[in-house]
Amino acid sequence: AQKITQTQPGMFVQEKEAVTLDCTYDTSDPSYGLFWYKQPSSGEMIFLIYQGSYDQQNATEGRYSLNFQKARKSANLVISASQLGDSAMYFCAMREGTSGGSNYKLTFGKGTLLTVNP
Amino acid sequence: DAGITQSPRHKVTETGTPVTLRCHQTENHRYMYWYRQDPGHGLRLIHYSYGVKDTDKGEVSDGYSVSRSKTEDFLLTLESATSSQTSVYFCAISESAGVAGRIHGYTFGSGTRLTVV
Numbered sequence: 001a002q003k004i005t006q007t008q009p010g011m012f013v014q015e016k017e018a019v020t021l022d023c024t025y026d027t028s029d030p031s032y033g034l035f036w037y038k039q040p041s042s043g044e045m046i047f048l049i050y051q052g053s054y055d056q057q058n059a060t061e062g063r064y065s066l067n068f069q070k071a072r073k074s075a076n077l078v079i080s081a082s083q084l085g086d087s088a089m090y091f092c093a094m095r096e097g098t099s100g101g102s103n104y105k106l107t108f109g110k111g112t113l114l115t116v117n118p
Numbered sequence: 119d120a121g122i123t124q125s126p127r128h129k130v131t132e133t134g135t136p137v138t139l140r141c142h143q144t145e146n147h148r149y150m151y152w153y154r155q156d157p158g159h160g161l162r163l164i165h166y167s168y169g170v171k172d173t174d175k176g177e178v179s180d181g182y183s184v185s186r187s188k189t190e191d192f193l194l195t196l197e198s199a200t201s202s203q204t205s206v207y208f209c210a211i212s213e214s215a216g217v218a219g220r221i222h223g224y225t226f227g228s229g230t231r232l233t234v235v
Contacts (some may be wrong), residue, residue, distance in 0.1 A: 004160075035223075045208065045226035091160055104149055104212055105176065106224060109161040 004109035005091050011024065011114050013082045020067070020114045021077040033095045034075040035106065036066065040088040042044030048090075058085060079114075088115045121145045124227035125210050127218040131234055137196040139230050141209030145184075146224075149212045152176075152184065154205040155229075161208060167192055199234045206231050 005024045013019040025034065036048040051059045051066045059066040067076040077088055092109040121230050123141045141150060149168055152160040153176075163176030166185040173184050180201060183195045196203055209227040 005139065006160075043206070043229050045210075047223040093161075105151060105163055105166050106154075106161075106210070107163070110158060110160040 002109075003107045006092055006109035006112050008112045009110075011035055011048070011112055013114065015080075015084060015118050016081055018078060018080045019114065021079070021090050021092075021114065023075045023077065023109060024067055025073050025075060025092075025094050027073075027094065027096050029096040031097060034066070035093040035095070036075075036077045037091045037093060038086075038088045039091065039111075040085075045079055049077065062063070075096075080113055082116045084116050084118060089113050089116060121224050122209060122211055122225050122227045122235070124207075124230050126230060127228065128231045129233070131199050131232070133200060133234055134198050137199050137214070137232065137234075139173040139194045139207055139209075141194070141227060143211045145191075145211055145213075146189060146212040147213050148185065148189075151210040151212075151224075152182075152192065152194045153208045153210065154178065155201075155208060156205050164194065166206075174195075196232075204232060204234045 003026050003062050007022055019023050031054045034051045038046040038048050048059045049064045051068045058068050063080045065078045067078055089111045091111045094104045095104050095106050125140045149191045151166040153165040154164055155161045155217045162178045164178055164182050165176055166175055167173045170186055170189055199220045210224045211222040
C-alpha cells in the first residue's frame with residue numbers, strides 16, 4: 001500500500017485564486033511528520049511547509065497552509081492567491097518515527113503538477 | 119554556499135559501465151540519502167546513511183551500492199549501469215529530529231541527470 005497518495009496528477013488554477021492540493025497518508029506510527037515540497041521546472045526541491053503529528057494547529061507559512069485532518073489522515077496544501085511563479089510540481093512527503101530512531105527517511109507521493117493561468 | 123553539492127550534474131554513460139555519483143555536504147549533518155526521480159513515481163529512496171560507515175537500503179536499492187567513509191561524502195555507485203537506471207538522482211541531508219520532533223527540513227542537492235545508453 002502506498003504510504004503517500006496524491007490523487008491529482010495535474011491541477012489548473014487562475015492567478016490570484018486559491019488552490020488545494022490533496023495528500024493522504026498511511027502510517028501506524030503515532031509520531032510522524034508531513035512535508036510539502038515544490039519543484040519548479042529548474043529541478044530544485046524547495047521546502048514549503050511542515051506539520052508534526054502532535055502539532056495542535058495547522059501549519060502556515062506565508063501563502064501556504066496545511067489543512068491537517070489527522071483522523072482522515074490527510075494533509076492538504078492550500079496555496080492562497082496563486083501566482084504565476086507557483087506553477088511547479090508539488091510533492092507531499094512523510095517521515096515516520098520522529099520520536100527517535102536510526103533514520104529519518106522521507107517517503108514521497110508521486111506529485112501534482114500545478115499550472116497557474118494568467 | 120549551497121551546503122550540499124552533487125557531482126557530476128549531468129552524465130551520459132554506456133550500458134554495463136560502472137558509474138559513481140558523489141554527494142558532498144558542508145553542514146556536518148548525520149543523515150544522508152540518495153533518491154531517484156522518475157516521471158509518475160515521485161522520488162524514491164535508494165539508500166540512506168545514518169553515520170560514517172552506517173548505511174541501509176531503501177525501496178529501490180537493487181543495482182546500487184553506497185559508501186560513506188567520511189561524514190561529508192556519500193557516494194552512490196551503479197556497478198553495471200542499465201537503461202532502467204536512467205533517471206535524475208537527488209542527494210539529501212538532514213539533522214536529527216530533536217526532542218520535539220521538529221526538524222529544520224531536509225536539504226536537497228541540485229540533482230544529477232544520468233542517461234544510460
